[in-house]
Amino acid sequence: MRIAANAGLSTAQWVVTTSVRTGARVARGLAAGESPMKIAGDLGADLRAAARSVLGVPDEEPAHAASLAEPRAHGASLAELRARGAELLRQSSDVRFVEDTHPAYERILGELTPDEARIIRFLYREGPQPTVDVRTNRPLGIGSELIEAGLSMIGRQAGVRNMSRTNAYLNNLFRLGLVWFSREEVEPSRYQVVEVQPEVQEAMSRAGRAPKTVRRSIHLTPFGEDFCQTCLPLDT
Incomplete structure (x- = not known):
């Protein structure tokens, strides 16, 4: 019962605090002329971060965030594709490089x-x-x-x-x-x-x-x- 009471008190405090912050954020955004879509997106990120903090859930893994920021195509990352492209350009300027057949x-x-x-x-x-x-x-x-x-x-x-x-x-x-x-x-x-x-x-x-x-x-x-x-x- 004591644990439940403490959890309920923490949750209530979080709800009140978050509600105040959310209302202030909406008011500031509308006054500054921001679009409702941008305000909603920012609020969603803030609410997810606050909920993870209250529940003790760790932040998203860096690897997951990196995979979202750097899309993969055919099993190769964006950085790998660019590295291969740079290697092709390097070979094109190398007079000693001989290409026997087309790779396709x-x-x-x-x-x-x-x-x-x-x-x-x-x-x-x-x-x-x-x-x-x-x-x-x-x-x-x-x-x-x-x-x-x-x-x-x-x-x-x-x-x-x-x-x-x-x-x-x-x-x-x-x-x-x-x-x-x-x-x-x-x-x-x-x-x-x-x-x-x-x-x-x-x-x-x-x-x-x-x-x-x-x-x-x-x-x-x-x-x-x-x-x-x-x-x-x-x-x-």
């Missing part, structure tokens, strides 16, 4: 399917390839609807096993920075072969009367060319 190539190899490897080797050997979009034909192009996009012979010519996934393969290669989709055309005669393919003809039949084809192309990026030269056997 190993990761990219793990994110490619065998079919995708065949596609980028084909693009490296044969150069940019024609693709077509099939759209409905409307006067002045107003209200034209896209029926199929990115139809090509790349999968067939590269010899992929799963032809239906060709566009998905190309999207992944684009994500990895190995290919890019251009609005520019290649030689006009090359589109004639693409436009008579079964999948293009089927899309054109769905487009209705007088369908429209939009000619585009797919290229390897300079990064993709270097990747092929470094990682793929090109003479087999």
Whole structure:
């Protein structure tokens, strides 16, 4: 009973003292023109500190506070990331440093399917390839609807096993920075072969009367060319 009475008295004293301090803090903040959000934030921190003092709870651990102040990304702290960045800049100014391959190539190899490897080797050997979009034909192009996009012979010519996934393969290669989709055309005669393919003809039949084809192309990026030269056997 004595312990409970002492605890109740301490709590009552803390409530009175804290209430007086809180009221004074609000009055000073409003008089100084501070925003209510800032005042509320400061009061919350003060109340937590006071409650820990009354209950005998130690302050937050420094390590925890440090983790809040210094966010971690992919397991590395901000200081570690900056140290690695500084090391890269140091190596860039060191004439004796030799970089054999791009550090991303190993990761990219793990994110490619065998079919995708065949596609980028084909693009490296044969150069940019024609693709077509099939759209409905409307006067002045107003209200034209896209029926199929990115139809090509790349999968067939590269010899992929799963032809239906060709566009998905190309999207992944684009994500990895190995290919890019251009609005520019290649030689006009090359589109004639693409436009008579079964999948293009089927899309054109769905487009209705007088369908429209939009000619585009797919290229390897300079990064993709270097990747092929470094990682793929090109003479087999």
